[in-house]
Amino acid sequence: MSVAIRDAWIVTQNPNRDVLKGDLLIEDGLVREIGDVRSGADTDIDASGDIVLPGLINTHTHVAMAIMKGMADDLPFPDFLARTFSIDSKRTPKDIKCGAELGCLEMIRSGTTTFVDLYYSEDVIAGAVEASGLRGILSWTVLDQEFTTQSGKPMDNCRRFCESFRGRERILPAVGLQGVYVCSSGTFVEARDYALENRLLLHFHLSETRREVNDLKKREGMRPVEYLDKLKFLGKTGLAAHAAWLTLNEVRILGRNGTSISTCPVSNMKLATGGVAPIPEMVVAGVNVSVGTDGSATNNSLDMFGEIKTLGLLQKSSRWDPSILKAQQLLDFATIGGAKAVGLESSIGSIEIGKKADLVIMDGKSPNLNPLRRENVVSNVVYSSSCQNVKSVLCDGRLLMKGREVLTLAEGKVVDAAVDCVRDLMG
Amino acid sequence: MSVAIRDAWIVTQNPNRDVLKGDLLIEDGLVREIGDVRSGADTDIDASGDIVLPGLINTHTHVAMAIMKGMADDLPFPDFLARTFSIDSKRTPKDIKCGAELGCLEMIRSGTTTFVDLYYSEDVIAGAVEASGLRGILSWTVLDQEFTTQSGKPMDNCRRFCESFRGRERILPAVGLQGVYVCSSGTFVEARDYALENRLLLHFHLSETRREVNDLKKREGMRPVEYLDKLKFLGKTGLAAHAAWLTLNEVRILGRNGTSISTCPVSNMKLATGGVAPIPEMVVAGVNVSVGTDGSATNNSLDMFGEIKTLGLLQKSSRWDPSILKAQQLLDFATIGGAKAVGLESSIGSIEIGKKADLVIMDGKSPNLNPLRRENVVSNVVYSSSCQNVKSVLCDGRLLMKGREVLTLAEGKVVDAAVDCVRDLMG
Numbered sequence: 001m002s003v004a005i006r007d008a009w010i011v012t013q014n015p016n017r018d019v020l021k022g023d024l025l026i027e028d029g030l031v032r033e034i035g036d037v038r039s040g041a042d043t044d045i046d047a048s049g050d051i052v053l054p055g056l057i058n059t060h061t062h063v064a065m066a067i068m069k070g071m072a073d074d075l076p077f078p079d080f081l082a083r084t085f086s087i088d089s090k091r092t093p094k095d096i097k098c099g100a101e102l103g104c105l106e107m108i109r110s111g112t113t114t115f116v117d118l119y120y121s122e123d124v125i126a127g128a129v130e131a132s133g134l135r136g137i138l139s140w141t142v143l144d145q146e147f148t149t150q151s152g153k154p155m156d157n158c159r160r161f162c163e164s165f166r167g168r169e170r171i172l173p174a175v176g177l178q179g180v181y182v183c184s185s186g187t188f189v190e191a192r193d194y195a196l197e198n199r200l201l202l203h204f205h206l207s208e209t210r211r212e213v214n215d216l217k218k219r220e221g222m223r224p225v226e227y228l229d230k231l232k233f234l235g236k237t238g239l240a241a242h243a244a245w246l247t248l249n250e251v252r253i254l255g256r257n258g259t260s261i262s263t264c265p266v267s268n269m270k271l272a273t274g275g276v277a278p279i280p281e282m283v284v285a286g287v288n289v290s291v292g293t294d295g296s297a298t299n300n301s302l303d304m305f306g307e308i309k310t311l312g313l314l315q316k317s318s319r320w321d322p323s324i325l326k327a328q329q330l331l332d333f334a335t336i337g338g339a340k341a342v343g344l345e346s347s348i349g350s351i352e353i354g355k356k357a358d359l360v361i362m363d364g365k366s367p368n369l370n371p372l373r374r375e376n377v378v379s380n381v382v383y384s385s386s387c388q389n390v391k392s393v394l395c396d397g398r399l400l401m402k403g404r405e406v407l408t409l410a411e412g413k414v415v416d417a418a419v420d421c422v423r424d425l426m427g
Numbered sequence: 428m429s430v431a432i433r434d435a436w437i438v439t440q441n442p443n444r445d446v447l448k449g450d451l452l453i454e455d456g457l458v459r460e461i462g463d464v465r466s467g468a469d470t471d472i473d474a475s476g477d478i479v480l481p482g483l484i485n486t487h488t489h490v491a492m493a494i495m496k497g498m499a500d501d502l503p504f505p506d507f508l509a510r511t512f513s514i515d516s517k518r519t520p521k522d523i524k525c526g527a528e529l530g531c532l533e534m535i536r537s538g539t540t541t542f543v544d545l546y547y548s549e550d551v552i553a554g555a556v557e558a559s560g561l562r563g564i565l566s567w568t569v570l571d572q573e574f575t576t577q578s579g580k581p582m583d584n585c586r587r588f589c590e591s592f593r594g595r596e597r598i599l600p601a602v603g604l605q606g607v608y609v610c611s612s613g614t615f616v617e618a619r620d621y622a623l624e625n626r627l628l629l630h631f632h633l634s635e636t637r638r639e640v641n642d643l644k645k646r647e648g649m650r651p652v653e654y655l656d657k658l659k660f661l662g663k664t665g666l667a668a669h670a671a672w673l674t675l676n677e678v679r680i681l682g683r684n685g686t687s688i689s690t691c692p693v694s695n696m697k698l699a700t701g702g703v704a705p706i707p708e709m710v711v712a713g714v715n716v717s718v719g720t721d722g723s724a725t726n727n728s729l730d731m732f733g734e735i736k737t738l739g740l741l742q743k744s745s746r747w748d749p750s751i752l753k754a755q756q757l758l759d760f761a762t763i764g765g766a767k768a769v770g771l772e773s774s775i776g777s778i779e780i781g782k783k784a785d786l787v788i789m790d791g792k793s794p795n796l797n798p799l800r801r802e803n804v805v806s807n808v809v810y811s812s813s814c815q816n817v818k819s820v821l822c823d824g825r826l827l828m829k830g831r832e833v834l835t836l837a838e839g840k841v842v843d844a845a846v847d848c849v850r851d852l853m854g
Contacts, residue, residue, distance in 0.1 A: 070803030105794035269744035317696035367532035371849040376497025388815035422798040
């Protein structure tokens with residue numbers, strides 16, 4: 001099975017950040033040729049003047065919450081939590097599946113090909129991801145027994161999930177931790193040991209709110225990153241979501257340990273938690289930065305194009321410095337930064353020969369992307385695009401959407417099912 | 428000529444903010460029936476499950492700058508100004524026309540039906556607006572002779588434009604002022620007198636940067652709003668763009684004078700000018716708030732859906748209060764707030780019988796808008812939508828876009844012309 005994509009602007013995101021005009025040949029799920037492709041292919045896509053990007057990588061979400069969008073907006077934080085927990089506690093595996101399928105559709109339509117999830121019931125979510133054709137790093141959430149609504153011990157559930165879903169094509173099971181506010185040191189250490197033994201990603205919430213930082217300081221006399229460092233929890237396979245309320249010392253500890261972060265600017269701004277992740281300092285300290293949308297109850301969108309634009313706006317405006325983060329860096333965070341964050345930088349995150357063909361084709365003739373020139377392709381993708389420009393999406397060399405038609409999940413059925421689920425949940 | 432739109436969620440934005448499920452009948456450009464439309468129509472649109480909104484109103488832009496997108500990003504403010512002024516000074520009427528047509532296409536595709544422009548060459552821009560079918564309030568920029576690149580006296584150019592374009596169907600000429608940094612008191616007074624005599628909108632830049640505020644304080648011993656109040660420049664037909672660096676006293680002066688503002692959050696954040704418009708205080712002081720995208724060199728998008736989401740995020744995050752502005756208010760600013768700002772609240776800004784049929788139809792079956800329920804229609808439009816959801820757009824009862832196909836301007840030609848213009852400009 002081969003696919004040729006012809007005559008496009010190719011935003012390679014390779015080490016030189018080359019933007020090329022030319023063709024791509026994909027065979028057996030991999031990029032085989034870049035430039036001038038003479039041979040034919042099973043599927044030939046005329047992308048004349050279009051833009052081809054590496055598929056975007058959303059490194060923090062709770063995809064099954066897609067059915068909860070628009071249900072708890074504009075509320076003070078405690079009211080928001082009460083409302084979402086109350087809806088969440090009523091949900092059945094059918095609701096989880098339905099939410100995950102809906103979220104996968106949103107991601108395909110907005111050019112995301114890989115995402116990192118943090119949730120329970122990841123076995124159910126995995127089914128939706130496999131059906132969608134996306135790549136999912138699915139982290140089963142571990143927390144102390146006394147705080148969980150999971151039946152059984154969370155760490156056992158996590159182990160069972162990871163063992164059942166090893167070796168799948170596009171599903172990477174991973175270990176999740178809810179955060180210092182509901183995880184004891186023993187829970188952190190047990191999760192870390194299991195993840196290290198089995199070479200799994202360790203994905204965890206970190207310093208989203210001041211409250212969790214202050215509570216830990218009272219309890220342990222340390223800030224969260226200092227505490228996790230002392231537990232030897234932090235390492236190269238760690239991915240910390242939010243990482244908003246950090247000191248410079250904490251940033252340096254993350255850098256030293258090789259721990260990646262997933263910044264979630266829209267969610268932080270919408271919940272008004274006050275923290276602005278110190279991204280420029282992270283870049284200086286060598287912390288690998290990636291970007292996540294967070295779940296649909298707090299964003300309320302899974303659109304990574306919107307997310308990176310907002311990230312740039314937030315960083316520029318909060319520092320009063322329009323040059324603090326540039327378009328190229330913002331795109332890097334959503335592509336190769338994401339790939340590094342999940343340990344897949346040798347196979348995804350850029351368009352290079354031998355890498356997996358996870359690709360987004362954007363309509364280069366759209367008025368909002370023009371005038372399009374080599375010099376402004378990246379700027380226009382970051383600051384002027386929207387998911388309306390996403391025409392076609394490939395993951396692992398397979399077309400998931402072609403000409404805005406999703407080829408994997410049955411869109412109408414998924415949307416109708418989501419409406420039904422919510423009717424049953426909310427009355 | 429009649430149009431029926433059937434079986435949609437109708438976000439009326441009427442005084443009760445009713446969200447109805449039903450039909451709309453449009454005759455002679457006006458909304459004639461809302462609810463259950465029995466009669467047939469010349470054009471029948473099945474909008475089953477779709478969302479119908481009043482057309483969005485962008486109250487501050489420089490539409491002809493659409494061809495300058497992606498040319499001056501991530502630069503310190505003085506470098507940004509030097510670069511844009513240098514490109515701007517080379518532009519010909521052909522470039523202005525081309526940029527205006529491109530910008531009009533972007534606005535149609537993102538659900539804007541009325542916009543307020545501030546520029547020179549508004550006669551050229553008017554041609555593009557008429558061809559596009561949009562409604563334009565076109566403010567010719569007046570400034571002191573010594574600062575202008577216009578040939579002739581700016582106030583005379585403005586007068587000539589306003590006189591030539593009186594009484595057009597969807598073009599409202601207006602008087603623009605660049606701002607206190609390039610307009611003397613005499614210029615303000617002359618412009619005001621002409622606008623009042625001729626019942627024209629007075630549209631002006633106000634307190635976008637700290638520098639213009641500080642420079643005026645040095646020169647006049649007053650802050651800009653205090654100074655304009657002393658000149659008796661402020662009134663009900665005034666529309667102040669940006670209005671970011673204001674004291675509470677200035678907010679109250681605007682409220683007392685009935686002057687509207689157009690907040691431009693994305694532009695302010697991207698240029699990192701530091702100011703956050705005090706919208707909650709404006710609401711308390713009775714200032715009418717509307718929203719603008721600013722021009723494409725600073726945003727770099729004319730998408731009002733993105734703008735109102737970012738406005739909400741910025742206000743919430745800068746106040747650490749997730750409930751400070753709610754979805755309904757954000758939508759109000761972009762519809763009835765915009766209509767009030769341009770003095771057209773009796774004819775546009777909401778879907779009510781007898782008002783003009785300026786309408787946006789959004790695909791209610793899109794995954795990113797679902798699950799859609801009466802309770803979350805407004806929330807989902809504000810926080811979850813994107814311009815990918817805009818299917819069809821009517822202005823004055825005329826279909827400008829149907830099923831994502833623009834029916835007025837020739838999209839391919841406009842985009843190609845924009846690329847050519849920029850090639851000539853930039854080499």
